[in-house]
Amino acid sequence: xxxxxxxxxxxxxxxxxxxxxxxxxxxxxxxxxxxxxxxxxxxxxxxxxxxxxxxxxxxxxxxxxxxxxxxxxxxxxxxxxxxxxxxxxxxxxxxxxxxxxxxxxxxxxxxxxxxxxxxxxxxxxxxxxxxxxxxxxxxxxxxxxxxxxxxxxxxxxxxxxxxxxxxxxxxxxxxxxxxxxxxxxxxxxxxxxxxxxxxxxxxxxxxxxxxxxxxxxxxxxxxxxxxxxxxxxxxxxxxxxxxxxxxxxxxxxxxxxxxxxxxxxxxxxxxxxxxxxxxxxxxxxxxxxxxxxxxxxxxxxxxxxxxxxxxxxxxxxxxxxxxxxxxxxxxxxxxxxxxxxxxxxxxxxxxxxxxxxxxxxxxxxxxxxxxxxxxxxxxxxxxxxxxxxxxxxxxxxxxxxxxxxxxxxxxxxxxxxxxxxxxxxxxxxxxxxxxx
Amino acid sequence: xxxxxxxxxxxxxxxxxxxxxxxxxxxxxxxxxxxxxxxxxxxxxxxxxxxxxxxxxxxxxxxxxxxxxxxxxxxxxxxxxxxxxxxxxxxxxxxxxxxxxxxxxxxxxxxxxxxxxxxxxxxxxxxxxxxxxxxxxxxxxxxxxxxxxxxxxxxxxxxxxxxxxxxxxxxxxxxxxxxxxxxxxxxxxxxxxxxxxxxxxxxxxxxxxxxxxxxxxxxxxxxxxxxxxxxxxxxxxxxxxxxxxxxxxxxxxxxxxxxxxxxxxxxxxxxxxxxxxxxxxxxxxxxxxxxxxxxxxxxxxxxxxxxxxxxxx
Numbered sequence: 001x002x003x004x005x006x007x008x009x010x011x012x013x014x015x016x017x018x019x020x021x022x023x024x025x026x027x028x029x030x031x032x033x034x035x036x037x038x039x040x041x042x043x044x045x046x047x048x049x050x051x052x053x054x055x056x057x058x059x060x061x062x063x064x065x066x067x068x069x070x071x072x073x074x075x076x077x078x079x080x081x082x083x084x085x086x087x088x089x090x091x092x093x094x095x096x097x098x099x100x101x102x103x104x105x106x107x108x109x110x111x112x113x114x115x116x117x118x119x120x121x122x123x124x125x126x127x128x129x130x131x132x133x134x135x136x137x138x139x140x141x142x143x144x145x146x147x148x149x150x151x152x153x154x155x156x157x158x159x160x161x162x163x164x165x166x167x168x169x170x171x172x173x174x175x176x177x178x179x180x181x182x183x184x185x186x187x188x189x190x191x192x193x194x195x196x197x198x199x200x201x202x203x204x205x206x207x208x209x210x211x212x213x214x215x216x217x218x219x220x221x222x223x224x225x226x227x228x229x230x231x232x233x234x235x236x237x238x239x240x241x242x243x244x245x246x247x248x249x250x251x252x253x254x255x256x257x258x259x260x261x262x263x264x265x266x267x268x269x270x271x272x273x274x275x276x277x278x279x280x281x282x283x284x285x286x287x288x289x290x291x292x293x294x295x296x297x298x299x300x301x302x303x304x305x306x307x308x309x310x311x312x313x314x315x316x317x318x319x320x321x322x323x324x325x326x327x328x329x330x331x332x333x334x335x336x337x338x339x340x341x342x343x344x345x346x347x348x349x350x351x352x353x354x355x356x357x358x359x360x361x362x363x364x365x366x367x368x369x370x371x372x373x374x375x376x377x378x379x380x381x382x383x384x385x386x387x388x389x390x391x392x393x394x395x396x397x398x399x400x401x402x403x404x405x406x407x408x409x410x411x412x413x414x415x416x417x418x419x420x421x422x423x424x425x426x427x428x429x430x431x432x433x434x435x436x
Numbered sequence: 437x438x439x440x441x442x443x444x445x446x447x448x449x450x451x452x453x454x455x456x457x458x459x460x461x462x463x464x465x466x467x468x469x470x471x472x473x474x475x476x477x478x479x480x481x482x483x484x485x486x487x488x489x490x491x492x493x494x495x496x497x498x499x500x501x502x503x504x505x506x507x508x509x510x511x512x513x514x515x516x517x518x519x520x521x522x523x524x525x526x527x528x529x530x531x532x533x534x535x536x537x538x539x540x541x542x543x544x545x546x547x548x549x550x551x552x553x554x555x556x557x558x559x560x561x562x563x564x565x566x567x568x569x570x571x572x573x574x575x576x577x578x579x580x581x582x583x584x585x586x587x588x589x590x591x592x593x594x595x596x597x598x599x600x601x602x603x604x605x606x607x608x609x610x611x612x613x614x615x616x617x618x619x620x621x622x623x624x625x626x627x628x629x630x631x632x633x634x635x636x637x638x639x640x641x642x643x644x645x646x647x648x649x650x651x652x653x654x655x656x657x658x659x660x661x662x663x664x665x666x667x668x669x670x671x672x673x674x675x676x677x678x679x680x681x682x683x684x685x686x687x688x689x690x691x692x693x694x695x696x697x698x699x700x701x702x703x704x705x706x707x708x709x710x711x712x713x714x715x716x717x718x719x720x721x722x723x724x725x726x727x728x729x730x731x732x733x734x735x736x737x738x739x740x741x742x743x744x745x746x747x748x749x
Contacts, residue, residue, distance in 0.1 A: 104707060129710075133497040210692035262581035264604035264692075270580060277583060395495045398708045409692055413604065435711070436491045436501070 049138040050326055052145040055338035059087040062335035065109070066121030066322075067102035068094045073170070073356035074121060080351070081342045088335045099123060110135040110327065118330035119339060121169065121322050124390060125397050128160035130325065132395035136165045137326035142337060143167055149346055154361040157390045158323050165325060167340045170349075170358040172320030173384035174220055174284055175377065176305045177293060183281035186308040189221060192282055193249070196258040202281035204253070205271045208263035208412060214405040216318045217284060219391060221246045223316035224309055229392040229400065229429065236433065238404075239426035247411050247418045254412055264413055286320065287359055287381055304377035306384040317388035321359065353378065359385060399432035481723075488716035494709070507717035516701060517718070521725070524697045527610065528678035531617040535674055536667060538618065539625030544659075546626065547633045557630075564623045572687035575616040579603055609693040613684045621677070625670040632666020633659070672733045679726045698722040 069075050069092060078090040093116075095109075096102030106120050110130065122130065130136050143155060143164040154168035176186055183202050186192035196204040207213035219229070227242030253259045262274065268285060275283040276296050283289070284307070293302055309315040324343060326336045342348060349362035353371045359381055365371055366382040375381070392400050407425040410416035416424070488507055493499035511517045546557055563571070578585040579602040591598030602608045636659065644654045682699040689695045691704075702722055706715030 100707075107710070129494075132495055135497075210690045260581070261601045261604060264601060265576075265581065265689075274580075274582060279582065396709070398710075402704070402708070413606075413693065415606070435495065436493050436499075 048328065049140065050142045050333060050337055052142045052337065054334035055341045058085075058332070058334035058338040060089075060332050060335055062088055062090040062118045062332055062339050063093055063116060064090060064119040064121065064324075064339065065093045065095050065106065065117035067099055068097050071356045071358065073352065073358055076351075076355060077343055077348065078339075080348065081339055084342060085338060088332075088338050090335075090339050093117065106130075110329075113329050115327075115329050115331050117327055118332050118336045120325045120327060122166060122325045124157035124168075124319055124321050124323055125401075127158050127166050127323055127325065128393045129395045129397060131160040131163075131165035135328055137328055137330070137333060137336075138163050138165065139167055139326065139340075140164045142340065146341070146344055149344060149349075149362050151361055151363050151385060153319060153386055153388055153390075154321065157319055157321070158325075159390075160393060160395075166323035167344055168361040169322050169324045169343055170352050170356075171361050171385050172286055172359055173317050173381065173388045174216070174307050175287055175290075175380060175384060176307060177275065177283040177285060177289060177302050178305060179278075179281050179298070179301050180303045181301050185303070185305050186282065188308050188311045189224065189249070190311040192308055193253050193258040196253075196281055197256050199281075200257075201279055203257065203279070204259045204282040204284075205266065205274050205280050206259065206263055206284040207267050207271055208259075208409070209265055209267045210405055210409040211267060212401055212405065213267050214408055215391070215401045216320070218246065218250070218404060218408045219318045220284075220307055220316065221250070221310065223318065223389050224307070224313050226310070226313050229404070230394065234394070234433070236426055236429050238429060239422055243422050243425070244418050247408065247421060250408070251411050251414075251418070264409070287375075287377070288357060290375075290377055291357060304380050306380045306387070315383070315387050317384050319385070319388040319390050321361075394433065396432045396435050399435065400429050403428035403432060484716050485720060487712055488720050489713070491713040492711075494711065500713075503713065507713050508721065510714070511717050511721060516696075517698075517721070519694075520696050520698045520701045523610075523694055524679055524681065524699075527614060527617075527681060527695075527697065528675055530610075530614045531621075531678050532671060532674045534614070534618045535622045535625045536629075536671055538622045539629050539670060540663070540667065542622060542626035543629035543633050546630055560623045560626065562623075563620045566620065568620065568683040569687055571620055572616060572684050575612060575619075576603065576688055579612050603689055604693065606693045609689050609695050613681075613688055613695055616684055616688070617678065617681070621674060625674060628670040628673070629663060629666050632663050632669075636662045668733070668736070672730060675733065676726055676730055679729060680722065698725065 064074060064078060066074060074092040078092045082089045095105040103123070103126060106122070109117060110133070139158070140163045143150070143158065146167065147155070150168060151171070154171045155164065157168065158164045158166035176192070178185065182199070183195045184191070186195070192204060196202045206217050208217065222228070222242060225242045225246050227238070227240050227246065229236070229238045231237045254261055263271070266274065271283060272285055272289050272292060274280065276293065276298065278298060290304065293299065307315055307317045324340050326333060330336055344361065346362045346364050349360035349365040350368050350371055352358050352360045353365055354374045357375065360366065363382065366378045372378050391397065394400055403425050407416065407421040411418055411421045489502060489504060490500050491503050491507070542560065546553065546560070579587065581587055581601045587598050587600070587602070590596070600608055602612050640658055641654065644658055649657070680699050681697045682703065685691055685695040685697055685700055691700050698718070699722055702715050702718035705711045705718055709715070
């Protein structure tokens with residue numbers, strides 16, 4: 001632009017207008033890409049390990065960072081720990097309103113080697129990704145020392161390359177809510193779908209929108225049918241008969257009325273709201289829905305069941321929940337270990353259920369009378385948790401999950417055949433695994 | 437126009453010492469803003485371009501390699517990019533045309549003299565003041581199958597569409613996104629066009645009336661041509677915004693059913709998959725697309741503005 005030209009002759013007014021327009025347009029366009037770049041990964045580090053014995057002599061302050069504390073569990077645990085410990089003071093810092101936002105914030109801090117947070121509350125699916133970057137402290141010894149009080153399936157969510165990179169804090173597993181006056185308790189998926197198709201008010205609602213929740217809904221069935229995404233060696237094994245069976249089963253369910261086509265737009269909350277209208281028989285959702293359903297006219301007519309088995313297979317599911325990961329840049333690792341020790345004690349795990357309605361990672365807590373009183377479905381939840389498996393463990397999990405939910409969605413919405421989708425899924429997962 | 441007070445500086449032969457001094461002064465005075473511009477715009481863009489020429493490992497921390505244009509070649513060879521490209525242009529074409537038509541109509545109404553005009557002018561801007569994500573969630577709720585307001589009203593009136601899963605079908609999903617955008621940003625277009633409408637002098641209309649022009653003739657032959665610069669300006673702003681659309685499809689469909697936009701694709705690669713190089717290449721491609729479209733607009737708009745400027749003389 002002619003910034004060094006002192007005057008504007010009138011004859012050039014049109015040209016100047018055009019230039020001003022162009023300048024505005026370009027400047028505005030530039031702002032877009034300015035938001036685009038992410039930070040480059042930092043240098044690789046050899047992961048240090050957490051010492052389980054260090055917690056006993058810990059002192060100082062511990063800062064725990066994670067998503068907005070909706071249920072109050074994080075702040076509550078930090079307060080209770082500070083009171084019980086006497087030497088270490090813990091506080092909880094909210095660094096994101098939603099799960100996605102918290103992940104972005106955590107990644108930024110880890111990439112920048114920030115020492116602000118000693119502990120991160122991480123979604124179970126982030127663990128391997130963070131561990132592969134050398135961002136976390138190796139907790140293998142700590143997990144082994146605490147192993148007898150933790151449910152094995154929940155510990156598996158923190159495993160990456162034969163080491164443990166976090167300790168489970170609380171877990172989560174899918175449940176089936178059903179209207180006991182209309183439909184039978186589901187034993188198998190086949191029975192559930194058949195029953196759901198019988199009458200218009202019996203339908204099944206689940207999370208079928210194109211997002212992570214669809215991956216979960218699909219894997220719950222795939223695991224129970226005996227299928228898998230990756231085998232123990234990490235090879236892609238999703239191109240299987242089981243995958244085809246499950247996809248056909250789900251898309252048939254939409255065609256014959258077992259499930260309403262509206263599920264293609266549902267994530268957790270719309271599914272719950274639709275179910276609360278009373279027009280459906282079954283709902284797949286997380287445990288937090290129990291309390292909400294109890295506040296509706298359906299309170300007396302619904303019941304809870306663990307996820308059903310595949311006909312001829314076994315019941316399985318997919319684990320959700322949150323782990324406690326120690327930052328590799330923590331300046332108070334001993335304090336962090338002390339906090340984990342406290343948070344996973346059988347006694348505090350009871351409070352996790354009683355005070356915050358979250359699923360404990362300690363088995364004994366589920367049969368505690370005071371827990372059962374607050375959480376009458378604890379037995380069903382434990383069955384779901386124990387049978388559940390982690391989602392595919394890989395540093396490229398987000399790409400794997402996209403390959404799953406996009407192709408499953410294509411089959412459900414009718415834009416791809418099962419065969420096309422299975423092949424594409426396998427190709428995309430193989431390509432994702434080959435990511436540099 | 438104060439033509440005589442502006443010193444003629446077009447003749448390079450006449451550059452005097454005073455001119456040079458003035459130029460230096462002007463340069464010095466603009467230098468701070470140039471530096472700031474460079475810092476806030478050029479540096480991040482340069483960095484994004486650099487990132488887009490590399491690949492950064494998602495499995496090994498700190499590992500990266502220079503790949504030249506490979507990220508761009510892969511993007512341009514991928515079905516996803518061209519699908520997103522087409523979908524984004526479809527969205528932009530539909531929403532901007534509707535916004536301009538409705539915006540012009542709205543501006544004409546708001547330009548009429550009536551009681552409460554000032555209040556109404558403020559009120560119509562309300563949709564524009566609402567955060568897009570919030571309005572997207574509202575639209576999602578309204579189009580909810582079985583219990584949404586729109587689907588219920590359509591069923592009650594016996595109109596088609598009541599039993600459609602709007603956000604779960606191709607075409608319908610795009611229609612909802614276009615509708616949400618039109619609802620939200622038409623007031624913005626109307627505001628710009630209204631400003632253009634107010635500078636058209638009353639004398640022009642009086643002359644037309646004296647010549648016996650009908651209302652329609654006046655609109656087509658006077659209002660519309662004189663309004664063109666304002667409409668083009670609104671079109672530029674709206675098109676640039678529409679080509680970068682992210683929040684509406686992200687909330688309403690997560691990109692399902694033919695609604696994934698270019699920005700969503702870049703976001704997924706950058707943020708969700710942490711494919712920094714690939715994602716940066718996609719944002720640069722998006723940026724280039726928007727820029728090319730803006731330049732094309734400015735070419736045409738420039739022509740219009742020049743015509744108008746000549747007429748004014």
